[in-house]
Amino acid sequence: MLDQDCALLQAEGVDLVWAPTEEIVYPPGYQTYVNVERTTQVLEGAARPGHFQGVTTIVAKLFNVFQPTRAYFGQKDAQQAAVIRQMVHRSGISTWMSSCARSCGKPTVWQ
Numbered sequence: 001m002l003d004q005d006c007a008l009l010q011a012e013g014v015d016l017v018w019a020p021t022e023e024i025v026y027p028p029g030y031q032t033y034v035n036v037e038r039t040t041q042v043l044e045g046a047a048r049p050g051h052f053q054g055v056t057t058i059v060a061k062l063f064n065v066f067q068p069t070r071a072y073f074g075q076k077d078a079q080q081a082a083v084i085r086q087m088v089h090r091s092g093i094s095t096w097m098s099s100c101a102r103s104c105g106k107p108t109v110w111q
Contacts, residue, residue, distance in 0.1 A: 018065075025061065034060045036083050036090075043079050055080060056087045063093055070096045 006017055033053050039045070040052035063071070073081045081099045088097055 025058070033057045034087060034091075036086050039079070039083050039086050044077075045079065045083075052080070052083050056083060059084055060087065060091070060093075063088075063095055068095050070098070072098050072100050075099045075101055 002019055006019075009017060034056040035053055036056055045052050073084060075081065078099070081097075085097055085099075087093070088095055
């Protein structure tokens with residue numbers, strides 16, 4: 001799957017793919033997570049407890065590693081975009097965020 005994704009990205013002119021192992025992202029004994037409490041307790045969050053904790057934790061890690069000036073998230077998942085926007089705003093992350101219509105076949109842009 002990763003090889004196929006990398007081939008598609010290379011065809012689009014992507015120069016670098018960061019694909020760490022699970023052990024690098026979540027080393028043994030890992031116990032630090034990012035939570036956005038109220039926004040994640042309704043709708044999808046009520047049906048999938050812990051889902052948004054995983055989303056916010058990995059997005060915070062990505063923002064920390066790459067420190068993008070801008071990030072674009074699809075409008076399809078409005079709750080996820082709202083949760084990430086709240087995390088960014090409340091934690092002082094300086095990344096500018098935008099929700100936009102997803103274009104089939106086009107990857108998310110990070111700058």
